[in-house]
Amino acid sequence: MALMKLGIAIVASATALIAVAADTTAAGLEPSTTAAALGDTLTGATSIAGGRGHTCAVLSGGTLACWGSNSHGQLGDGTTTRHLVPVSVTGVSAAAVVRVGGDHSCVLTSTGTVECWGANTSGQLGDGTTTDHSAPVTVPGLSGVTAITTGRTHTCAVTGGRVYCWGGNNRGQLGNGTTVDSTTPALVTGLSGVTAVDAADAFHTCALAGGAVFCWGWDHHGQLGTGHQNEPNNPGRASPTPVAVGIDHATAITVAGAANSCALRANGDVWCWGWNTFGQLGVGGDPSGNIFDNTHSATPVQVTSLGTTTAISQGSGTGQMCAVDALSVLRCWGHNGLGQIGDGGNEHRSTPVTVTGIGGATLAAGGADHTCAIRTGGAVYCWGFNNEGQLGDGTTTNRPTPTAVRLADTDYRFVPAPVTGLSGVTAIAAGSNHTCGVVTGGKVLCWGDNTYGQLGDGTTEDSARPVVVRGLTGVTAVTASGDHTCALTKKTLWCWGWNALGQLGTGTYTNHSTPVAVSIPGVTAAAAGRQHTCAVASTRVWCWGHNFVGGPLGVLSGSAGGAIAHPTPVMVEHLTDVTAVTVRGGHTCALLASAEVKCWGWGMEGQLGTGQPTAGPTPVAVRGLTAATAVSAGNDHACAVHDDTVSCWGWNAFGQLGDGATTDRLSPVPVSLTGTATVTAGADHTCATSLAGTVHCWGANTYGQIGDHTLVNRTAPVGVQGLPTTTAVAAGLGHTCALTTNATVYCWGHDSHSQLGRR
Structure with a gap:
């Protein structure tokens, strides 16, 4: 997940790395230090499991990540390519x-179904075939499943207190009275009231029912617990x-192991x-390490030398076992030939x-020969x-x-983290690939993409650290979108950055890497869009920039015979008593003192909110909104706060309206949130x-x-994880930033130009 950038050493020192390599050589392995570029630690894990050469973890939110060997598609990413970090x-x-x-690999879903993928030579995926699958397939005929387990070549599930198993059965590990493989679930004989089942890289299975334990399958080393010591030797028991x-x-x-x-x-x-053989019973003595x-x-x-145990490890391979105590x-304990203890x-x-x-x-x-654990807080470590x-x-x-499981180092991060070197922030804004903040004292600092001078520092060089915008003090608000930025100081609006469509309002089409004043007196609010900008002055709206389709400038x-662009402000007609304005794509919306919202411009996907697909320069009322306190426009959608909740309208291909669907909406639909600020x-x-932050x-x-x-x-709201109490959020093209109550800024998402401020 991702898949992020963080300069943390894999091991504590070069000496440590050499020592590990020496261990691998001693074990008869070629040492390998070929590393993928690494990012953040994998966090948010709630379930974890390991196989012979791969590992998988369930993450908060119900997603799943896997890493390691993928020769049979066991990582479930649709390929057979090995991955050294989670996918x-x-x-x-x-x-x-x-x-x-x-x-x-198999997963039990929150709806009680089972999906499996990877090797299927013995029918262990349960889909009625012996064909490998590199993406999940649903096991047919199972519902209401409450527990699952996987062995080397078989799988089992509990539903209604009964156990069903499928896959390899050469040792009777399916428990159905035969030794014949089954490619579909088969009922285990004679069990009811089962609450748990387990198998590992082995040929036997155990189940828990009413505090009693039952096992079946291979019993060469007494692993069924029946009291039958294997004397005389009988490998087929x-x-x-x-x-x-x-x-x-x-x-x-x-x-806990093969046997x-x-x-x-x-x-x-x-x-x-x-x-x-390796001490895996935990009773002391001198393990011989001789499998015979x-x-x-x-x-x-x-097991000796344990305090009060609260959890035992979920499956093991060659023979290591672990336990977590009340603290x-x-x-x-057990097998440690490869450091898995x-x-x-x-030893x-x-x-x-x-x-x-x-x-x-x-x-x-x-x-099989490695171990993983979920730390308190959800971070995953393996060894x-x-x-x-x-x-x-x-x-x-x-x-x-x-060692921490790492996400790949790519140009995005989905774990919020603070912008370094920034404090005392009072307001934030996000452009396509840059971010800005107002700090105490009224200065503006920006970071990220600076191709067109949108950082305002007089250069066109990207910056991973916040740089001061030149010549501005006393700033009270900042707005950004696309590749330009604007800031408000004592009712004067200043803009800088990309200007090919006249969106800086200077009367020219020349880019500016430092702020230039917009010739509108008495500005009280402003919004920078992708290709145009608007401001409120004396309760009227003025706009400038691109105006080709729909008339977003008002x-x-x-396209209707007017000017394609206006490099100087033009007043929007038929609109008064405005308190705020918002723009981003090809439409514009305004909040009125009456708590109504009016929009204009392109609206064929419903972004004007009238109930009809329409477009035009004349402001029209958004249907059904009469108590709005805030409004915000996206590329082709818009949302408003009203009555402590949120409603959205317009294009919805990605679920950006938050109503649980991906259907465009021509008028506002409610989002399942309350207490919204x-x-x-x-x-x-x-x-x-939210009002709670x-x-x-x-x-x-x-x-x-x-x-x-x-x-x-996500088609419905999900909580952002890892954020302190928040007062405001700025959303860009592919990144998001939050202003916290302690005046710091946290960012996450796309980081192609260091717009997250963490490099």
């Missing part, structure tokens, strides 16, 4: 829980139907059974050890084997201690602040400008 899973917007098998494990009062289960299982009991104890020894237990044994301390070494651990540098953890999940990029840190270098348009329309997205956005999200940590368009 979005195609078409998933209601994810609740993710589980990852050997080379396939298995049960194709569930058998009871001698443990009660269980609250959670995990199939062992664990359960969390109600009193906080953890018990494990099965294979113990007999240090296993076919009955549950209590959010994460401890792991996270204690900085590669197997037969008793739990604290994971180094993870801090507070809420959840852990194991892959261990990294041959396919499954750690998500942009490299294929093994990590014996936790005079006869160029302000609204701001960007090019094709919209944001609103929260921010919600909706519409186009190509660059993460919605601020919900995704790149998914």
Whole structure:
């Protein structure tokens, strides 16, 4: 997600990097330090799972990201290309829980359906075929699902207290009494009241029902917990139907490796059974590391050296296990040959050890030879084997201690962050690719794109840091759109930047990299649009700039026989008692003292709000708005605050009207918000602040400008995450900025010209 720029070192020092590379060589691997350019840490995770060479996480808002190996399409992005950093899973917007098998992935949605993708050689995707899929396919015949799990080549789901499994069944791991593969869900024999099910990179499955644990499938090392020690040696020992494990009062289960299982009991104890070659039962001793020894237990044994446990890891691969205690301390034990325990070494651990540098953890999940955890707050960290990029840190270098999963370094960021070097801000504005703020004392600072001099510093060089606009003091307001900017000082309006269409109001078509005065006395409000500008003076509206289609300047348009452009202000006729004006695209709207809104210009998609597709230079009343307190125009839509809520109208292809649809609206439709203070329309997205200082956005999200940590368009408001209390928002072409109560500015979204102010 994204997919952002942040100059943070992957490891603490060059020495540390060399040490890690030495570890990989010692393990018989070619060291790799080839790194993808890295951005922000992946945050907002609520569920996580690891496979043999890939990892997936559910993010807040119900989206899903995966990274690592993709040879079978298991990342779900529609390709088979490996990714060293997270990529979005195609078409998933209601994810609740993710589980990852050997080379396939499945998600349980908030609506109770299951979708799977990736390898399907044994039918583990459940779609009735054995064809791999690089994008999610729905498992047919399942509804009301409450839990899912994935094994190496099989998958299971719980619905109505019953368990259904599908995929590989050579060891009876489907639990239906046979050893025949099934490409569609098959009912597990003899179980009811099931609340949880688990399988991992293994050939057995376990379920939890009423505090009791049941397992089925392969039993070579006692992993079914039946008490049958495998003596004499019988590699084929298995049960194709569930058998009871001698443990009660269980609250959670995990199939913790290829041949062992664990359960969390109600009193906080953890018990494990099965294979113990690497110490994965957690009972102490000296792990041999020899997979042919007999240090296993076919009955549950209590893990030592753990405090009261609140969560156990969700699935593991070769044989590591983890637990989170009541203080959010994460401890792991078992297989550590590739650093998957996270204690900085590669010695197997037969008793739990604290994971180094993870801090507070809420959840852990194991892959075949790597482990990941969600930290308190939602950040994701991984460690261990990294041959396919499954750690998500942009490299294929093994990590014996936790490393943050990073987003790719691209020209957009969907995590709000403060603009560096800026404080005491009183007002903000966003152009297409630049941003400006008024600071205490009345100066204006701008940053980002400066191709046409829109930063006002006398140059045409982009700037990632805020630069002072030359020659202005006593500024009370600033407005920006397209590639020009305007500011108001003591009723004088100043503009600078792009002027090819006369939008600076100077009477010429020459760009200006420093402010020039507009010859309108007594200006009280102004708005810069993409190609034209308007101002309020003595309750009348004056406009200048481009006027080709529809007449957005309020005079006869160029397409109707008038002038194509007006480089000096012209007064809008038939409009008085105006308190505010707003422009961006090809239409203009004004707020009247009567709390009505009137619009003019292009309106064939409904942007004039009259109930009819129409266009023209004469202001017309927006239908049904009689108590408006604010209005804001986007490229081809507009929104107004009224009665503490928001209504929008016009073009709606990206959901920018916020009514839950993508249908154009010829008159205002309500947005599901209450307690609204302000609204701001960007090019094709919209944001609103509440009286409580929260921010919600909706519409186009190509660059993460919605601020919900995704790149998914939103047709209804979603809360912007990670913002302090906010007083105002400015929305640009593909980025958004917020002014907080402590007079700082946070920005997110498109950063192609450093308009976020963070480089």
